[in-house]
Amino acid sequence: MSSISQSIRQQVVSEAKQCCEYCMTQQLLIGMPLVIDHVIPRSAGGSDKRENLAACCYRCNEFKGAKTQATDPMTGEQAPLFNPRQQIWSDHFAWTNAGTHIAGLTAIGRATVETLKLNNDYIVEARKIWVAQNWHPPEL
Template sequence: MSTYIAEEVKARVRRDAKEQCGYCRSLQKYVLGILEIEHIIPKALNGTDDEENLWLACRLCNSYKGIQTQAEDPLTKTTVSLFNPRQQKWVDHFIWTEDGAYIEGITPVGRATVKALQLNNQIAVAVRKAWVSAGWHPPVEN
């Protein structure tokens, strides 16, 4: 489904997201490829192109997210909404493991999002380990 989002809107989303994936926190300057403007509520589920429904996501996170808006918390087995990077603070739902390679969900939303978006997939963990070795990771959270 093709959509047009004005360049000035894209620029504001990038600025607001601090050039960082809203889910795995990968910084644009370290990602091979442009971070994507993603629809928090997908267009396929009647999400809009309004700025408040847009955020940045890396290709991996965006592809794993697909049209999901909810997922099961693996601990409580309840269905919860996925993390909304525009409305929620990352640090309220996630932490980095001590080695900086893995994201742990600390709330039902966080745990469900980690699982649904496969935030600790093999590729992401390998790249994060390299970034940690280079002193680039984990990112400083505001």
């Protein structure tokens, strides 16, 4: 059983406006609750304190795993993954193709887009439907 209390979980999701803090997918659209991600994994010394927790969809959580850095596909250099507790999403990412794709604007953004597969075929197809219904992208 997790040591993160239900009240902290609710606070994390509420502060994230019920969106995954990596791909910005709304909890309502994925039809399942968001999970709590340890930005710095416990295995790397991360804590259960609020400042290390982020709301995350299952897909992003699965792809992120215990990673904290990855290769920037543009430079080939290692870059830290996006940290929603310390960084602003719009500084590192932008919506492209009418809101169906996420572009990495920085090394951090590009490494995160690639590692978390933020533009995988399944999510892009879903985003097309959401955009057509004016449900997506969410207001930042």
